[in-house]
Amino acid sequence: MSAIGTIIGGIAAEIGATTVKRLIEQRAGKGAAEIAGTVIDVVATKAGVPARELPELVSTDRKRVEEAVMAAEADGPELLELWSRGLEGQFALMQAETREGFWRSFWRWGWMYLLAIFWIWRIVVLPIANAYAVVPIETIDVAVLLTLTSWFMGLYMGGHTLKELGKNVAALAKERMHR
Numbered sequence: 001m002s003a004i005g006t007i008i009g010g011i012a013a014e015i016g017a018t019t020v021k022r023l024i025e026q027r028a029g030k031g032a033a034e035i036a037g038t039v040i041d042v043v044a045t046k047a048g049v050p051a052r053e054l055p056e057l058v059s060t061d062r063k064r065v066e067e068a069v070m071a072a073e074a075d076g077p078e079l080l081e082l083w084s085r086g087l088e089g090q091f092a093l094m095q096a097e098t099r100e101g102f103w104r105s106f107w108r109w110g111w112m113y114l115l116a117i118f119w120i121w122r123i124v125v126l127p128i129a130n131a132y133a134v135v136p137i138e139t140i141d142v143a144v145l146l147t148l149t150s151w152f153m154g155l156y157m158g159g160h161t162l163k164e165l166g167k168n169v170a171a172l173a174k175e176r177m178h179r
Contacts, residue, residue, distance in 0.1 A: 019076030
């Protein structure tokens, strides 16, 4: 657990904010770290400071931190509900991709690895290879890689992302035509 988590967990235990204490002190896996980080961020927001300044605030204005922890305690069930809905969505997506079969979901992770290979080639391997090559190897234009990466992100994040972008561009063009 982080130092900030230890501090907030201790304060939560002292003032009886059991939900905040339990969420911060969970130790099982990445999910527990994410929810603990979210709780710490909520406490920091309620205290009006960035999370990294919470330890300093405890020493200067402990009452403000205690009030922020109690306010976060009130939001605890809502945070748990949002977090569990996110997990359910991830699980549903995984099940849907499993039902579709290997080749129907292949494009997602296939493109991820292909783009990773392209970027590693362009940024790491190619400069080293060209430093020692007698005849330099032609580079892949970074703009092309950015375009491919943007297309993939738009498709992977859902066609709605591209659709909304298209709607916004069309509305802007229409607005400028009528001026």
